[in-house]
Amino acid sequence: MSGKVYLIGAGPGDPELLTRKAWRLIQSADAVLHDELVSPEILALVPPFARVFSVGKRCRRRAVTQEEINTLMVACAQSGLTVVRLKGGDPLIFGRSGEELDALREAEVKFEIVPGVTAACAAAAAARIPLTDRRFASELVFVPGQLASGKSTQAAWERLSPNATVVVYMPGADYARVSAQLVEAGLNPETPCLIVSCASMPEEQRLLTTLEGLPEVSAGPSPSLLIVGAVAALGSGAPGKPVHNAFIESFSVGHVWCDVRRTPWHRKEKGLPCLLAGEEGKTRDWGK
DSSP states (O other), rough: OOEEEEEEOTTTTOOGGSSSHHHHHHOOOOEEETTTTOOOHHHHSSSSTEEEOOEEEETTSSSSSSHHHHHHHHHHHHHTTTTEEEEEOOSSSOOHHHHHHHHHHHOOEEEEEOOOOOHHHHHHHHTOOOOTTTTTTTTEEEEEEEEETOOHHHHHHHHHOOOEEEEEEOOSSHHHHHHHHHTTOOOOOTTTEEEEEEETTTTTEEEEEETTGGGGGOOSSSEEEEEEEEGGGGGOOOOOOOOOOTSSSSSETTTTTEOOSSSSHHHHTTOOOEEEOOOOGGGTTOOO
Protein backbone atom coordinates (compact mmCIF):
# COMPACT_ATOMS: atom_id res chain seq x y z
CA MET A 1 0.00 0.00 0.00
CA SER A 2 1.40 3.37 -1.02
CA GLY A 3 1.75 6.13 1.53
CA LYS A 4 1.41 9.87 1.10
CA VAL A 5 3.78 12.84 1.18
CA TYR A 6 2.93 16.14 2.84
CA LEU A 7 5.06 19.11 1.83
CA ILE A 8 4.72 21.31 4.88
CA GLY A 9 5.85 24.85 5.52
CA ALA A 10 7.45 25.05 8.96
CA GLY A 11 7.37 28.84 8.99
CA PRO A 12 10.21 31.00 10.33
CA GLY A 13 10.94 28.87 13.39
CA ASP A 14 8.46 29.76 16.11
CA PRO A 15 6.24 26.68 16.65
CA GLU A 16 3.28 28.91 17.43
CA LEU A 17 3.37 30.13 13.82
CA LEU A 18 2.71 26.64 12.48
CA THR A 19 -0.75 26.06 11.06
CA ARG A 20 -2.95 23.68 13.03
CA LYS A 21 -2.86 21.25 10.11
CA ALA A 22 0.94 21.32 9.99
CA TRP A 23 1.13 20.69 13.75
CA ARG A 24 -1.22 17.71 13.47
CA LEU A 25 0.54 16.14 10.50
CA ILE A 26 4.01 16.50 12.03
CA GLN A 27 2.83 14.71 15.18
CA SER A 28 1.43 11.81 13.18
CA ALA A 29 4.27 11.36 10.66
CA ASP A 30 6.00 8.03 10.07
CA ALA A 31 8.96 9.70 8.35
CA VAL A 32 10.20 13.30 8.35
CA LEU A 33 12.63 14.80 5.87
CA HIS A 34 13.54 18.25 7.14
CA ASP A 35 15.62 21.17 5.97
CA GLU A 36 18.38 22.60 8.12
CA LEU A 37 16.43 25.78 8.85
CA VAL A 38 13.61 23.95 10.62
CA SER A 39 13.96 24.88 14.27
CA PRO A 40 14.66 22.33 17.05
CA GLU A 41 11.44 23.42 18.75
CA ILE A 42 9.42 22.27 15.73
CA LEU A 43 11.40 19.06 15.31
CA ALA A 44 10.56 18.27 18.93
CA LEU A 45 6.97 17.74 17.76
CA VAL A 46 7.98 14.71 15.68
CA PRO A 47 6.81 11.48 17.36
CA PRO A 48 9.55 9.23 18.78
CA PHE A 49 8.67 6.35 16.47
CA ALA A 50 9.17 8.40 13.29
CA ARG A 51 12.20 8.09 11.06
CA VAL A 52 13.91 11.50 10.84
CA PHE A 53 16.21 12.52 8.01
CA SER A 54 18.13 15.80 7.93
CA VAL A 55 18.39 16.72 4.25
CA GLY A 56 19.24 20.41 4.55
CA LYS A 57 21.27 22.43 2.11
CA ARG A 58 22.75 25.67 3.39
CA CYS A 59 25.31 28.16 2.12
CA ARG A 60 25.96 25.94 -0.88
CA ARG A 61 27.06 23.08 1.41
CA ARG A 62 25.09 20.05 0.29
CA ALA A 63 25.32 16.94 2.39
CA VAL A 64 22.43 15.43 0.41
CA THR A 65 21.74 16.12 -3.26
CA GLN A 66 18.31 17.07 -4.51
CA GLU A 67 18.12 13.81 -6.46
CA GLU A 68 18.83 11.83 -3.27
CA ILE A 69 16.11 13.75 -1.44
CA ASN A 70 13.63 12.95 -4.19
CA THR A 71 14.55 9.27 -4.15
CA LEU A 72 14.31 8.99 -0.36
CA MET A 73 10.97 10.77 -0.24
CA VAL A 74 9.47 8.55 -2.92
CA ALA A 75 10.89 5.37 -1.38
CA CYS A 76 9.42 6.17 2.04
CA ALA A 77 6.00 6.82 0.52
CA GLN A 78 6.11 3.67 -1.59
CA SER A 79 6.82 1.73 1.60
CA GLY A 80 3.44 2.81 2.89
CA LEU A 81 4.67 5.54 5.24
CA THR A 82 3.09 8.90 5.93
CA VAL A 83 5.90 11.23 4.94
CA VAL A 84 6.34 14.84 6.04
CA ARG A 85 8.70 16.86 3.89
CA LEU A 86 9.34 19.76 6.24
CA LYS A 87 10.64 23.03 4.81
CA GLY A 88 11.41 26.35 6.44
CA GLY A 89 9.02 29.19 5.66
CA ASP A 90 6.55 28.36 2.91
CA PRO A 91 7.38 25.28 0.81
CA LEU A 92 6.50 26.97 -2.47
CA ILE A 93 8.81 29.99 -2.14
CA PHE A 94 12.48 29.34 -2.97
CA GLY A 95 12.14 25.86 -1.49
CA ARG A 96 12.88 23.66 -4.53
CA SER A 97 9.39 22.25 -4.23
CA GLY A 98 8.91 22.20 -8.00
CA GLU A 99 11.60 19.55 -8.41
CA GLU A 100 10.17 17.43 -5.60
CA LEU A 101 6.62 17.70 -6.92
CA ASP A 102 7.83 16.54 -10.33
CA ALA A 103 9.46 13.49 -8.71
CA LEU A 104 6.27 12.64 -6.79
CA ARG A 105 4.10 12.98 -9.90
CA GLU A 106 6.48 10.84 -11.93
CA ALA A 107 6.39 8.12 -9.26
CA GLU A 108 2.60 8.47 -8.96
CA VAL A 109 2.86 9.14 -5.23
CA LYS A 110 -0.01 10.95 -3.57
CA PHE A 111 0.92 14.27 -2.05
CA GLU A 112 -0.52 17.38 -0.43
CA ILE A 113 0.93 20.85 0.17
CA VAL A 114 0.46 22.61 3.50
CA PRO A 115 1.45 26.28 3.29
CA GLY A 116 3.52 28.04 5.92
CA VAL A 117 4.42 31.56 6.99
CA THR A 118 7.10 32.69 4.58
CA ALA A 119 10.19 34.51 5.85
CA ALA A 120 9.17 37.82 4.27
CA CYS A 121 5.93 37.96 6.22
CA ALA A 122 7.62 36.85 9.44
CA ALA A 123 10.35 39.48 9.09
CA ALA A 124 7.87 42.25 8.33
CA ALA A 125 5.70 41.24 11.28
CA ALA A 126 8.72 41.23 13.57
CA ALA A 127 9.62 44.75 12.43
CA ARG A 128 5.99 45.87 12.60
CA ILE A 129 5.97 47.10 9.02
CA PRO A 130 3.73 46.38 6.03
CA LEU A 131 5.20 44.85 2.91
CA THR A 132 2.85 46.91 0.75
CA ASP A 133 1.38 50.36 1.22
CA ARG A 134 -0.90 51.90 -1.37
CA ARG A 135 0.75 55.30 -0.86
CA PHE A 136 4.26 54.36 -1.90
CA ALA A 137 4.71 50.58 -2.22
CA SER A 138 2.06 49.08 -4.46
CA GLU A 139 4.25 46.23 -5.71
CA LEU A 140 5.95 43.36 -3.92
CA VAL A 141 8.88 41.45 -5.39
CA PHE A 142 10.63 38.40 -3.95
CA VAL A 143 14.11 37.74 -5.34
CA PRO A 144 16.82 35.23 -4.35
CA GLY A 145 20.21 36.43 -3.26
CA GLN A 146 21.72 33.31 -4.78
CA LEU A 147 20.57 31.22 -7.71
CA ALA A 148 20.80 27.45 -7.64
CA SER A 149 22.88 27.47 -10.81
CA GLY A 150 25.37 29.95 -9.41
CA LYS A 151 24.57 32.40 -12.19
CA SER A 152 24.30 36.13 -11.57
CA THR A 153 21.01 37.34 -10.12
CA GLN A 154 21.20 40.57 -12.11
CA ALA A 155 18.83 39.30 -14.82
CA ALA A 156 16.21 38.53 -12.14
CA TRP A 157 16.57 42.05 -10.71
CA GLU A 158 16.39 44.09 -13.91
CA ARG A 159 12.60 44.41 -13.68
CA LEU A 160 12.56 46.12 -10.27
CA SER A 161 10.33 49.16 -9.79
CA PRO A 162 11.19 52.04 -7.45
CA ASN A 163 7.59 51.75 -6.17
CA ALA A 164 8.09 48.17 -5.08
CA THR A 165 9.10 46.57 -1.84
CA VAL A 166 11.92 44.19 -2.72
CA VAL A 167 12.52 41.24 -0.42
CA VAL A 168 15.85 39.50 -0.93
CA TYR A 169 15.83 35.94 0.38
CA MET A 170 19.18 34.40 1.32
CA PRO A 171 21.16 37.62 0.71
CA GLY A 172 24.39 36.02 1.95
CA ALA A 173 27.21 38.00 3.52
CA ASP A 174 28.28 40.00 0.46
CA TYR A 175 26.05 43.01 1.02
CA ALA A 176 28.24 45.13 -1.25
CA ARG A 177 27.28 42.93 -4.19
CA VAL A 178 23.60 43.01 -3.28
CA SER A 179 23.65 46.80 -2.90
CA ALA A 180 25.43 47.31 -6.23
CA GLN A 181 22.97 45.09 -8.08
CA LEU A 182 19.94 46.81 -6.61
CA VAL A 183 21.30 50.26 -7.41
CA GLU A 184 22.17 49.09 -10.92
CA ALA A 185 18.59 47.85 -11.22
CA GLY A 186 17.43 51.44 -10.73
CA LEU A 187 16.88 51.87 -6.99
CA ASN A 188 17.98 55.06 -5.25
CA PRO A 189 21.17 54.57 -3.16
CA GLU A 190 19.35 56.18 -0.23
CA THR A 191 16.50 53.69 -0.33
CA PRO A 192 15.95 52.30 3.19
CA CYS A 193 16.65 48.64 3.74
CA LEU A 194 16.10 46.44 6.75
CA ILE A 195 18.06 43.30 7.56
CA VAL A 196 16.16 40.82 9.71
CA SER A 197 18.00 37.81 11.13
CA CYS A 198 16.31 34.85 12.82
CA ALA A 199 12.82 36.34 12.50
CA SER A 200 10.36 35.20 15.19
CA MET A 201 13.07 33.52 17.27
CA PRO A 202 14.56 34.66 20.61
CA GLU A 203 17.87 35.51 18.90
CA GLU A 204 16.17 37.76 16.34
CA GLN A 205 18.14 40.83 15.25
CA ARG A 206 17.19 43.78 13.03
CA LEU A 207 19.29 46.50 11.49
CA LEU A 208 18.10 49.48 9.48
CA THR A 209 20.34 51.14 6.91
CA THR A 210 20.22 52.31 3.29
CA LEU A 211 21.47 50.74 0.06
CA GLU A 212 24.35 53.20 0.22
CA GLY A 213 25.28 52.07 3.72
CA LEU A 214 24.59 48.37 3.17
CA PRO A 215 28.18 47.46 2.12
CA GLU A 216 29.41 48.62 5.54
CA VAL A 217 27.18 46.18 7.41
CA SER A 218 28.58 42.97 8.85
CA ALA A 219 26.58 39.83 8.30
CA GLY A 220 24.31 38.92 11.21
CA PRO A 221 23.12 35.51 12.36
CA SER A 222 21.67 33.21 9.73
CA PRO A 223 19.04 32.90 8.38
CA SER A 224 18.60 36.49 7.33
CA LEU A 225 16.42 38.41 4.94
CA LEU A 226 16.67 41.88 3.40
CA ILE A 227 13.67 44.17 2.95
CA VAL A 228 14.33 47.08 0.58
CA GLY A 229 12.00 49.99 -0.06
CA ALA A 230 10.01 52.76 1.51
CA VAL A 231 8.27 50.48 4.01
CA ALA A 232 11.59 49.47 5.58
CA ALA A 233 11.85 52.84 7.34
CA LEU A 234 8.45 52.51 9.00
CA GLY A 235 9.52 50.09 11.71
CA SER A 236 10.28 50.66 15.35
CA GLY A 237 13.96 49.79 15.24
CA ALA A 238 15.97 47.20 17.07
CA PRO A 239 14.29 44.50 19.17
CA GLY A 240 13.70 45.58 22.73
CA LYS A 241 13.58 49.28 21.91
CA PRO A 242 10.11 50.45 22.97
CA VAL A 243 8.18 52.95 20.90
CA HIS A 244 5.79 55.05 22.95
CA ASN A 245 2.69 56.79 21.69
CA ALA A 246 3.13 55.66 18.08
CA PHE A 247 6.47 57.02 16.91
CA ILE A 248 7.41 59.85 19.26
CA GLU A 249 11.07 59.20 19.93
CA SER A 250 14.30 58.81 17.99
CA PHE A 251 16.44 55.72 18.02
CA SER A 252 19.73 54.56 16.58
CA VAL A 253 19.93 51.37 14.54
CA GLY A 254 23.33 50.29 13.30
CA HIS A 255 25.11 53.32 11.86
CA VAL A 256 21.94 55.16 10.80
CA TRP A 257 19.94 57.47 13.01
CA CYS A 258 16.22 57.45 12.29
CA ASP A 259 13.85 60.18 13.36
CA VAL A 260 10.60 58.30 13.92
CA ARG A 261 8.61 61.15 15.42
CA ARG A 262 7.04 61.02 11.98
CA THR A 263 7.89 58.79 9.07
CA PRO A 264 9.56 60.55 6.10
CA TRP A 265 6.26 60.48 4.20
CA HIS A 266 4.26 61.98 7.04
CA ARG A 267 6.90 64.71 7.36
CA LYS A 268 6.80 65.39 3.63
CA GLU A 269 3.03 65.87 3.76
CA LYS A 270 3.61 68.57 6.40
CA GLY A 271 6.25 70.29 4.31
CA LEU A 272 9.03 69.18 6.65
CA PRO A 273 12.42 67.76 5.58
CA CYS A 274 12.42 63.98 5.38
CA LEU A 275 15.63 63.11 7.14
CA LEU A 276 17.82 60.13 7.73
CA ALA A 277 20.70 61.41 9.84
CA GLY A 278 24.13 59.84 10.01
CA GLU A 279 27.11 60.47 12.27
CA GLU A 280 27.88 63.88 13.72
CA GLY A 281 24.53 65.29 12.72
CA LYS A 282 24.94 64.68 8.99
CA THR A 283 21.55 64.49 7.34
CA ARG A 284 20.06 63.43 4.04
CA ASP A 285 16.66 64.39 2.68
CA TRP A 286 15.56 60.96 1.49
CA GLY A 287 12.04 62.15 0.71
CA LYS A 288 13.02 64.23 -2.31
